[in-house]
Amino acid sequence: MTRISLTVNGERVSREVEPRQHLIDFLRLELQLTGSHVGCEHGVCGACTVKVDGTIVRGCLFLAVQADGATVETIEGLSDSGAIADLQAAFHARNALQCGYCTAGMLVTADALLAQKPDVDRDGIREYISGNYCRCTGYHAIVDAIETVAQERAKQRRGAR
Ligand code: FES
């Protein structure tokens, strides 16, 4: 076992972990942060997407010990802070989720995309979320929702000038 200390959603956490434990299992099993899901466990589906030091990672490919000293944000933290309230509302309004299994990863990815490329277009949205699989929606509604938020935020930025 190895002791790790990290910040998760603004709270300092210290735990003994198995060196082989993945970050997504640490978050779900040790911290009961079960909003992020586990799908393929092979880095393909994106259901386990979380942020480590501001960068999105696959929680199923990232070891908990690699997060020692890091700042981790999960869907719970992003949701509780209100940082993605507009994205959540847009997903809801556009019916951009059905079973919801992909949704946490999709929202974390969309949040990272809009932070990096606020003026992204539909093709850019499709490309960026191409690593997040959704088996229900056919993606159109998800792209619509993210595009709507990109446009609303752009309007707010123009209004603030
Ligand atoms: S569970 Fe991590 S990418 Fe699918």
Ligand code: FES
């Ligand atoms: S809403 Fe079911 S997998 Fe995306």
